[in-house]
Amino acid sequence: MSRLTASAEEQNQAMEQYYVLQSKIYDLTRWAFLFGREEIVRRLPLDRSAPQRILEVGCGTGYNLRLLAKRFPKAQITGLDVSGHMISRASQAVQPFGGRVKLEQRPYQLGDMHFNNQMDAVLFSYSLTMINPHWKSLLQQAYEDLKPGGVLAVADFHDSRFPWFKAHMGNNHVRMDAHLSPWIKENFDPVSLTVKPAYGGVWHYFMQIARK
Numbered sequence: 305m306s307r308l309t310a311s312a313e314e315q316n317q318a319m320e321q322y323y324v325l326q327s328k329i330y331d332l333t334r335w336a337f338l339f340g341r342e343e344i345v346r347r348l349p350l351d352r353s354a355p356q357r358i359l360e361v362g363c364g365t366g367y368n369l370r371l372l373a374k375r376f377p378k379a380q381i382t383g384l385d386v387s388g389h390m391i392s393r394a395s396q397a398v399q400p401f402g403g404r405v406k407l408e409q410r411p412y413q414l415g416d417m418h419f420n421n422q423m424d425a426v427l428f429s430y431s432l433t434m435i436n437p438h439w440k441s442l443l444q445q446a447y448e449d450l451k452p453g454g455v456l457a458v459a460d461f462h463d464s465r466f467p468w469f470k471a472h473m474g475n476n477h478v479r480m481d482a483h484l485s486p487w488i489k490e491n492f493d494p495v496s497l498t499v500k501p502a503y504g505g506v507w508h509y510f511m512q513i514a515r516k
């Protein structure tokens with residue numbers, strides 16, 4: 305299956321398959337290369353004393369859900385993921401927060417009516433670069449799910465000048481073509497964009513905040 309032609313269903317199946325094994329080693333390995341996750345949560349321009357509604361799309365093992373729940377003690381947080389294996393890890397991670405953090409296992413996709421205009425913030429952390437070629441429609445759905453003025457926050461891989469590295473990441477479903485941030489800038493109200501090097505510039509990652 306080519307990542308450029310995969311149907312949404314094929315793409316979702318590929319994710320479920322990939323994370324059968326990866327879910328077991330995810331938390332042991334990802335701290336070493338998924339940079340910017342703490343920073344994007346710290347940067348969220350939300351009132352910490354208000355009961356915000358926050359959605360993380362592709363919440364994985366719940367790493368960010370825990371950060372969000374700690375930083376926004378009154379927030380209602382939803383973590384959504386297509387992979388049952390990842391959601392099952394996340395359910396252990398968010399147990400201490402009781403009913404304040406809810407999990408849903410299903411693919412996020414355009415036309416989803418669950419959260420229309422209800423979210424104060426939608427976070428995508430290292431999910432969009434894996435959702436090919438459908439990343440645009442997921443951002444469009446986030447637009448629908450945000451309240452007017454609501455916050456879109458994205459942390460993800462940006463690019464690499466090394467073809468061997470991009471090929472390696474491609475084998476792991478990740479597209480690194482600096483394709484996300486310009487589209488977000490054009491289709492949301494831009495607030496901030498920070499691009500940083502990882503490991504002396506082997507790749508760059510970015511953190512972007514925008515509003516509906």
Ligand SMILES: C[S@@+](CC[C@H](N)C(=O)[O-])C[C@H]1O[C@@H](n2cnc3c(N)ncnc32)[C@H](O)[C@@H]1O
Pocket residue numbers: 316319320323334338341361362363364365366367368384385386387390410411412413428429430431434435
């Ligand atoms: C690299 S992990 C990121 C996990 C977490 N956000 C983090 O920062 O550690 C990407 C996650 O996105 C999920 N995912 C991919 N496509 C999705 C879709 N269409 N809807 C929901 N989740 C999706 C995958 O199952 C996976 O758990």
